[in-house]
Amino acid sequence: MTTPQPKVLREPPGPVTRSILGNLNEFRRDPHALMISAWQQYGDFVRFRFGNVNAYLPAHPDYIKHVLVDNHKNYARGRLYKTFERFFGKGLLTNEGESWMKNRRMLQPEFQQEAVLQHTQIITESATAMLENWRVKADRDEVVDGHKEMVGLVLRQLGRSVFSLDLSSYADEVVPIIQAGVSTIIRDIGSANELTPKWLPTPYNKRTRQINQAIHSIINRVIEEHKQGLHGDNDLVSLLLKEQAENNLNQRQVFDEVTTVFLAGHDTTAAAFAWLLYILGSRPDVRERLEEEVERVLSGRIPTAEDVNLLLYTRMVVMETLRLYPPVWGFPRDAIADDEIGGFQIKGGSSMIVSPYVVHRHPEFWDSPMSFNPERFRSGWDKTQHRHAYIPFGHGPRQCIGMGFALQQMMLSLPMIVQQFRVELVPTTEVVPATTAIMHPHGGLRIKIKHRDRG
Numbered sequence: 001m002t003t004p005q006p007k008v009l010r011e012p013p014g015p016v017t018r019s020i021l022g023n024l025n026e027f028r029r030d031p032h033a034l035m036i037s038a039w040q041q042y043g044d045f046v047r048f049r050f051g052n053v054n055a056y057l058p059a060h061p062d063y064i065k066h067v068l069v070d071n072h073k074n075y076a077r078g079r080l081y082k083t084f085e086r087f088f089g090k091g092l093l094t095n096e097g098e099s100w101m102k103n104r105r106m107l108q109p110e111f112q113q114e115a116v117l118q119h120t121q122i123i124t125e126s127a128t129a130m131l132e133n134w135r136v137k138a139d140r141d142e143v144v145d146g147h148k149e150m151v152g153l154v155l156r157q158l159g160r161s162v163f164s165l166d167l168s169s170y171a172d173e174v175v176p177i178i179q180a181g182v183s184t185i186i187r188d189i190g191s192a193n194e195l196t197p198k199w200l201p202t203p204y205n206k207r208t209r210q211i212n213q214a215i216h217s218i219i220n221r222v223i224e225e226h227k228q229g230l231h232g233d234n235d236l237v238s239l240l241l242k243e244q245a246e247n248n249l250n251q252r253q254v255f256d257e258v259t260t261v262f263l264a265g266h267d268t269t270a271a272a273f274a275w276l277l278y279i280l281g282s283r284p285d286v287r288e289r290l291e292e293e294v295e296r297v298l299s300g301r302i303p304t305a306e307d308v309n310l311l312l313y314t315r316m317v318v319m320e321t322l323r324l325y326p327p328v329w330g331f332p333r334d335a336i337a338d339d340e341i342g343g344f345q346i347k348g349g350s351s352m353i354v355s356p357y358v359v360h361r362h363p364e365f366w367d368s369p370m371s372f373n374p375e376r377f378r379s380g381w382d383k384t385q386h387r388h389a390y391i392p393f394g395h396g397p398r399q400c401i402g403m404g405f406a407l408q409q410m411m412l413s414l415p416m417i418v419q420q421f422r423v424e425l426v427p428t429t430e431v432v433p434a435t436t437a438i439m440h441p442h443g444g445l446r447i448k449i450k451h452r453d454r455g
């Protein structure tokens, strides 16, 4: 009888460096460039070293499936999500275990299709309000920041739907502070800042405090106004306060969940919208087909929830935009115990970077991956495509809870924009993706809004 030989596992290959920080500086500087070049050189499973921690990039959809679904229990939120906690607290995004599961179940109904459909009117009313403003901007031939416009739209839609409060007035002052702060998370990975005690008056601690003050000013107002009964009892905040009254949540948990939905729900969708504006401005062929569809289906009407199912090309454009410009370009996990992926050895304690940005560009799964081609999402695309080659909202038990809401915002608002306006890019510098935590157009998106009916 022969004894079975232990399987020989390979060490994943990756860029070698003598720096004590390993590949960390390069990653902080330009994570997209590092990931893409390393993947092209080393293949579908790459090893980086961040200080004394191994960080792996699983670039093949099978490997991603392993981490997010098949063996997800072995992959915890980990170190990087820990750094998110200083702004997000321990809400759904950063939390784990029993209390995550309990709160996810509690909040899930607020984001299910039925609930999302109920927000249709708020979403279209909010878009109408923005478009009325755009009339004035178009009359004046103003140059505007398209990304900032979209932040305002999203804050109005998200705020009114989920918090019963229009938050768009924060778009100019408070939100930029929050966005600038949250986006530094990548730069802060492994930096000495993270090790300094919070009470020390370092510039880093001061900045963190300032960002938290900006966040708290919004969230405290949202919660306080609900406690005073100013916003009825039919939204996410009321639900959380009811759970608190029944001792299912404490005050801190309510605060953290509201903060998480606010932070995770505005910057992401606004970035996606900004890229949609970019496509409208840079691809006349796509814009013309959108205009044709919107006229045929809506004949000048405001879209309803039923119309969304008929706007097939619009959906294809939204999906292709999320493929090439995924607002969440990467998200982390840490391996709890040793594991094996595709014959590679994974040591417990090492990190994973799951990257929509990389797998959405995988040439084995996407023809001409770098070209923007909505046709690839023609009806039936999902019958032939690998499920884990397209993950703009993640997958598995931790898939984005706001996915349906974000898609509905885009499916209703994009046709309304197309009905009335055209977008002209103002050429200054090339539009490139930011390498901050959320991938919006770097430095904003300078555009002019043109009335469609005036040519």
Ligand code: HEM
Binding pocket: 092, 093, 094, 104, 158, 260, 261, 264, 265, 266, 268, 269, 272, 326, 327, 328, 331, 332, 391, 392, 393, 394, 395, 397, 398, 399, 400, 401, 402, 403, 405, 406
């Ligand atoms: C285009 C817009 C959006 C994109 C691309 C996006 C992307 C993602 C991704 C990739 C994840 C998974 C992260 C991981 O597994 O580590 C996630 C989680 C999450 N998202 Fe979104 N998101 C978007 C919009 C929203 C909206 C509108 C909300 C809320 C209103 C939201 C709330 C959340 C929350 C709470 C989680 C954590 C879920 C959990 O772990 O249980 N997101 N999102």
